Amino acid sequence: MAKSSAPALSIPELIQKKRDGERLSTETIRTFVSGVVNGDMQDCQIGAMLMAIFQRGLDKTETVTLTDLMTQSGDVLSWPDEWRHLVVDKHSTGGVGDKISLPLVAALAACGLKVPMISGRGLGLTGGTLDKLESIPGYKVEQDKSDIIRMVTDIGCCIVGQTSRLVPADKKLYSIRDVTSTVDCIPLIGASIISKKAAESLSSLVLDVKFGRGALYKTPEGARELASELVSLGEGVGIRTTALLTCMDNVLGRTVGNALEVVESFDCLRGAGPSTLTELVTKLGGHLMVNAKQAANVEEGQKRIANSLENGEAMKKFAAMMKAQGVSPDTVAKLTKSHADTIAALPRAKFTRHLECMKPGYVTAIDAIVCADVSARLGAGRMKASDVVDPAVGLELYVDVGSSVKKGDRWMTIHYNNDPLSEDFVSRLQQALSVDAKEPKCTSLINCVITGKDVKQQNAV
Known part of the structure; x- marks a missing residue:
């Protein structure tokens, strides 16, 4: 029996x-x-x-199983067979002034890749890609499955919010993790991130895993553990995955705040963005180009991404994406015309206040966590999910780490809507700038690169 x-x-x-x-x-x-x-x-x-x-x-098998079942809990996108190597995406663990997704998605599409980016909103000190995009008048982040497929087919890219039918298990689990102090759990973080990317039916994924003062993990060692888990998990569900560990001690680029970061994103799309932003956009894109078999090596991939920014092809893709997601042709024309026209087309704060350097020397640090906290308290971020974001407020910087400054030089402008401005905010921001007589040694933001091959060798030891 x-x-x-x-x-x-x-x-x-x-x-x-x-x-x-x-x-x-x-x-x-x-x-x-x-x-x-x-x-x-x-x-x-x-x-x-x-x-x-x-x-x-959870062990590796449990985590892969959880990720796969979360992916299958709702809609899964599907693509033509001839796109087998071309569907790619990027994910960042969050950073201060991190607007990489906006120019990167358009540049990848300009290079022939397909990018169905499903992104999120900001909470706490982490700025959200969707919040930045919603500072563009008319931009609709809520799109259904058929809209996503149409835009990726016609344009090559989109940046949208998570639909109600895409990984519904993650939506519920994430909301409860947030109130039960279980957010900082590597298997749960990994399953949350990778399940959403797997539901996009990607062939390749690049991860920007941050460490430093303005990141969840303060040291490269902590970030490396998460990055290795994410790469292993991505590979485990069939996505070629690469992670870059990048430093988040200082603000990325020169702006913090939604509309201000959009202006800087358009500058990058014109080939005129700040060097730190352009470095990460081209290097993350370069790795995806290799994984998608569209470049022989990372350097070739980087050059193709950089060329798409400089020759205007990435801007054309971003313009087409904006129109497809609800932005009027007149607004698109203004946004893409010039730096000044971009500023004029976006929300602007009522008040500004300039901060000056207190002594001469070289900028050695700009504390990212202080800039993020003050910007959020001005209204650029959320302390809780129900908070309404003010798209116009934030911080505009005029110096980078390594800049030579004189006493009295303007180094920051605060954009704000609630007058009077808190003097505590001003004091904290002034202290966020470190100036020393000795010129600092400036190095790449990228600490290391972790690939699927690296993780396999590590697991075999």
């Missing part, structure tokens, strides 16, 4: 297994994910399971 299959675990039994450190089977994880999506699990039970995972962890 054949043995009957084991009865399905109840929700409390499922939580107990992980609480006690047991390994979860595929069916057990399937029960968990389906319970999250269909409402069989109460929020308190989901929170208990997340805490059990936070405390006990």
Whole structure:
């Protein structure tokens, strides 16, 4: 007589297994994910399971299984067979002044790649790509599956928000992780990031994993652990994945705040962006070009990305994307005309205040975390998800690390709407600028590159 299959675990039994450190089977994880999506699990039970995972962890097989089942919990995009190597995307762990996605997506599309970027909003000190784009009058980030497919087919790119049917398991889990202090858990971070990218049906993914004063991980060692997990997980679900560890001690570029960062993004699309921003856009793009088999090496890929910025082809793609996502032709024409016209077409704050250097020397640091916090408190960010973002406010810098300055030189303009401006904000920002008599040694923002091959060798040791 054949043995009957084991009865399905109840929700409390499922939580107990992980609480006690047991390994979860595929069916057990399937029960968990389906319970999250269909409402069989109460929020308190989901929170208990997340805490059990936070405390006990998941091994590689469990994490890959969780990621795959989260991906399959809703819609999955599909593409023509001839695009097999061409569908790519980028993800950043968040940074102060990080507007890389805007010029990068357009540059990749200009080089023949297909980029269905599904992005997020800012929370806390991390600026959101969707918030930046929504400072463009008329830009609609909410698009459905058919719209995404149409834009990627016709233009080569889009930047949209997560639809209600794309990885619904992640939407629910993320909201509960945020209120149960289980956000900082590498397997859960990895499953959240990679499941959304897997639902885009990517062939290649590049990750910008930040470390430093303005990042979640303060040291390269902490960021490397996350980067290795993400690369391993991406490769585990069939996506060729590369991670760059990049320093986030100082502001990336020269602006913090939504409309201000859009202006800088357009400067980059004109081939005139700040060197730090252009460096990361071209290097991240270069790695994707290689992984997509469109360049023989990273240097060739970088050159093609840089050329698309300099010759206007990336700007044309961004203009087409804006029109497809609701921006009027007149507004697009103004935004793409010149630096001054871009400024005039975007929201502007009522008030400005200039800060001056207190002594001569060389700029050795611009504290990213202070700039992010003050900018957020001016209204550029959210302290909680329900907060409304002010697109016009933020910070505009006129110096970089390594700049030579004289006493009295203007180094920052604060853009704000609530008068009077807090003198505490002014004082904190002045202290964020470090000036020394000795010129600092300026190095690349990129600490190291981690590939799937690197992770396989590491796991084999």
